[in-house]
Amino acid sequence: MKLFTPGHGFFMDSLIMYGLVSSLPSHVEYYVSGNAGLFEIEIESRDVHDVANFLASYIERHKESIIDLLVGRLKLIQKGSQKRLESYLSNYSNSGVFAKDLEKTYMSPGHAQKEGRRQKGQHVWLPLYPHIGKYFTGEYKYSPSNYGVCPLCIALATIGFYRGTIKIPYNPPKNASLVVLLSFEGEVSGKEFTNILSHLESEAFDQNIKKLRLIMDKIPLNTFIYVLLANLAKEAILYLYESKAAWTSLSTTFNIVKGQVAQIRGYEEIFIDKYLSSLVYLTQIDEKYKINSLKKLQIVTENLIKSGEPAAIEALYRFMNTRSPSDLYMTIRQITKATGVVGRSFCEELAWLTQLA
Numbered sequence: 001m002k003l004f005t006p007g008h009g010f011f012m013d014s015l016i017m018y019g020l021v022s023s024l025p026s027h028v029e030y031y032v033s034g035n036a037g038l039f040e041i042e043i044e045s046r047d048v049h050d051v052a053n054f055l056a057s058y059i060e061r062h063k064e065s066i067i068d069l070l071v072g073r074l075k076l077i078q079k080g081s082q083k084r085l086e087s088y089l090s091n092y093s094n095s096g097v098f099a100k101d102l103e104k105t106y107m108s109p110g111h112a113q114k115e116g117r118r119q120k121g122q123h124v125w126l127p128l129y130p131h132i133g134k135y136f137t138g139e140y141k142y143s144p145s146n147y148g149v150c151p152l153c154i155a156l157a158t159i160g161f162y163r164g165t166i167k168i169p170y171n172p173p174k175n176a177s178l179v180v181l182l183s184f185e186g187e188v189s190g191k192e193f194t195n196i197l198s199h200l201e202s203e204a205f206d207q208n209i210k211k212l213r214l215i216m217d218k219i220p221l222n223t224f225i226y227v228l229l230a231n232l233a234k235e236a237i238l239y240l241y242e243s244k245a246a247w248t249s250l251s252t253t254f255n256i257v258k259g260q261v262a263q264i265r266g267y268e269e270i271f272i273d274k275y276l277s278s279l280v281y282l283t284q285i286d287e288k289y290k291i292n293s294l295k296k297l298q299i300v301t302e303n304l305i306k307s308g309e310p311a312a313i314e315a316l317y318r319f320m321n322t323r324s325p326s327d328l329y330m331t332i333r334q335i336t337k338a339t340g341v342v343g344r345s346f347c348e349e350l351a352w353l354t355q356l357a
């Protein structure tokens with residue numbers, strides 16, 4: 001059977017796609033293809049009732065945690081909306097209701113045509129649709145008219161938010177959180193998805209994130225995303241790189257004002273494929289020569305942060321993206337100025353990256 005995401009834009013459709021697939025048990029075979037921000041999910045030898053059963057039981061098991069995350073811990077949905085979120089999730093803990101609505105809405109493409117701006121329905125909540133006008137002060141400014149969606153879109157997007165995003169609260173006194181979502185164009189199999197998700201949810205990655213929280217407001221957001229990705233396990237970087245998909249990082253900073261009102265402070269979409277290939281190349285050098293380049297990248301980054309050299313960090317990660325000789329030149333100058341021996345030998349290894357296409 002096939003399911004189609006509705007067409008509520010790259011961010012929300014990615015959340016809904018994560019919501020659909022991350023509720024499926026690992027023995028279910030499926031493929032996801034993404035094209036222009038829309039996703040098609042092909043599930044082998046199951047019908048809509050099987051899939052609704054999986055999704056409903058997932059919600060039943062996780063609804064308390066989903067509400068606690070969005071309303072309690074991150075404060076991205078206001079307390080006043082908690083009852084409605086609870087009722088949507090409880091409603092879809094019933095697999096019969098789920099199957100009926102899934103059949104009506106997601107079994108063919110284009111469901112979003114019946115929803116959206118100036119349409120009836122639940123006004124979409126901010127963390128699920130961060131470009132909505134009245135919250136967003138940046139370049140994607142829309143008028144603040146109602147953007148109505150159905151409870152199924154909301155329920156699936158909240159599961160996707162809960163399961164598929166990397167959530168990093170800033171250190172106090174700053175009351176804000178960074179949310180990062182890895183999405184793609186192309187094809188990803190269920191097996192690859194399970195592997196990638198298990199790395200994103202691993203204890204090791206969580207520990208790395210705790211360390212990175214100390215530096216997150218010292219460097220620009222896009223540079224921070226690159227540093228974050230370099231802290232994924234080697235295997236996770238390989239899974240992303242070897243999938244038949246081109247990956248994009250969608251990231252948003254949510255600022256909490258007056259205790260419980262979320263506002264957007266920056267939304268960025270960054271293509272990360274070329275950068276991932278640089279990381280993969282560094283891991284390959286590691287395996288061949290045992291020189292641990294990826295570890296050195298982390299050490300050099302930490303040293304640059306400690307010694308307060310944001311310009312050097314930016315130059316380094318810009319080069320990892322462009323691999324251009326002139327960016328390399330800038331990076332080497334900045335790094336040798338700021339770090340010791342580790343930095344110098346690491347620069348020689350970096351120079352190999354210019355040999356890649």
Ligand SMILES: [Zn+2]
Binds near residue numbers: 006149150152
């Ligand atoms: Zn809908």
